[in-house]
Amino acid sequence: MATSAATQKLGIAELRPRAGAGKVLWRTARQKPIGAISLVVCVILVLVAIFATQIAPHPPASLDNPRLAAPSLSHPFGTDNLFRDMFSRILIGSRISLGIGFAAVFIGTIMGTVLGLTSGYFGGWPDMVVSRLIDIVLGFPPLVLAIFFLSIFNTDKGFTLRAFLMVSLAIGIIITPTTARIVRASTLTVRNLQYIEAAISAGNPPFRVVARHVLPNVVAPIIVIASIQIGNAILAEAALSFLSLGIADDSHPSWGKMLQDTRQVWQAAWWTAVVPGAAISVAVLSFNLLGDALRDVLDPRLRQSS
Numbered sequence: 644m645a646t647s648a649a650t651q652k653l654g655i656a657e658l659r660p661r662a663g664a665g666k667v668l669w670r671t672a673r674q675k676p677i678g679a680i681s682l683v684v685c686v687i688l689v690l691v692a693i694f695a696t697q698i699a700p701h702p703p704a705s706l707d708n709p710r711l712a713a714p715s716l717s718h719p720f721g722t723d724n725l726f727r728d729m730f731s732r733i734l735i736g737s738r739i740s741l742g743i744g745f746a747a748v749f750i751g752t753i754m755g756t757v758l759g760l761t762s763g764y765f766g767g768w769p770d771m772v773v774s775r776l777i778d779i780v781l782g783f784p785p786l787v788l789a790i791f792f793l794s795i796f797n798t799d800k801g802f803t804l805r806a807f808l809m810v811s812l813a814i815g816i817i818i819t820p821t822t823a824r825i826v827r828a829s830t831l832t833v834r835n836l837q838y839i840e841a842a843i844s845a846g847n848p849p850f851r852v853v854a855r856h857v858l859p860n861v862v863a864p865i866i867v868i869a870s871i872q873i874g875n876a877i878l879a880e881a882a883l884s885f886l887s888l889g890i891a892d893d894s895h896p897s898w899g900k901m902l903q904d905t906r907q908v909w910q911a912a913w914w915t916a917v918v919p920g921a922a923i924s925v926a927v928l929s930f931n932l933l934g935d936a937l938r939d940v941l942d943p944r945l946r947q948s949s
Contacts, residue, residue, distance in 0.1 A: 678936020759826025
C-alpha cells in the first residue's frame with residue numbers, strides 16, 4: 644500500500660525573537676550573582692586605577708599631614724608613619740598593583756598559549772621539550788623563581804619602564820605552566836576532530852591550521868584561566884614589593900610596598916596594615932570569583948577537570 648503524502652501545508656511557526664545582549668547579560672547575572680558582583684568590583688578597581696590621579700585628594704608623597712592619624716573624614720584611611728595620606732596612596736598604588744597584574748597575565752597567557760598549542764598539536768619531540776620546560780619551572784617555588792629572576796636581570800631601581808617589564812616578565816614566567824597545560828589539554832581534544840582533518844587534507848600548512856582552526860576553539864579556556872591568574876599575579880606583585888623587589892617608590896606606591904613601609908608600626912596603628920591588606924584581598928578575591936564565574940559560563944568542563 645503506497646503511502647500518500649500530506650497535502651495540508653505546514654504553517655510557519657512563529658519564531659521566538661532572539662534575546663538581546665542585555666537580556667543575556669541580565670540572565671547570566673541572575674544565575675551567577677557572585678560573579679556579577681565581582682565583575683562590578685573589578686570594573687571599579689580598573690576605573691580607580693585609570694583615574695587615580697584625579698581622584699586622590701593628596702599627592703602620594705606629600706608630608707603635609709599628621710603622623711599616624713587614625714581614619715577620619717579628612718583622611719579616610721588614616722596616615723602612615725611618614726606623614727603620608729593612605730587613601731591617596733591606595734588609589735595611586737592600584738596602578739602598579741593592577742598594571743603589573745594585567746601585564747604579567749598578558750605575558751604569561753601569550754607564552755602559555757604558544758607552548759600549549761605547540762605541545763598539543765605537534766606532539767612528538769616538541770611535546771617532550773615543552774613538557775620538560777614546564778616541569779623545570781614547576782620544580783621551583785614560584786616566588787623563589789621570581790626572586791631569582793629579578794635578582795639577575797632587574798638592575799633598575801624604582802619606577803622605570805624596564806623595571807616594570809622585568810617584574811611583569813618574572814611573574815608571567817611563574818604563571819605560564821598552568822596556562823600551557825590547560826591549552827595543551829584543550830588542543831589535544833580538538834586536534835583529532837573531523838574539521839581539523841579536513842583542513843589538513845585540503846593542504847593547509849600546520850601553522851595555518853593552528854591559527855585558523857585550533858586556536859579559536861580553545862579561546863574559552865584561555866580567557867577563563869587568564870581571569871583567574873590576574874588575582875595570583877596581583878598577589879605575587881604584592882609579595883615582591885613587600886620584599887623590596889618591586890618597582891614602587893615614594894611617588895609611585897604599591898600595596899605591597901605600603902605594607903613593607905609600615906610594618907614597624909602595625910601594633911600602634913592597625914590601619915597601616917589593615918588598609919593595604921584589605922585592598923590586596925578585595926582585588927585578589929574579586930578576580931578569582933570572576934574567574935570562577937567565567938569558568939562556569941564559558942567552559943564548564945574546566946570545573947569537572949579541576
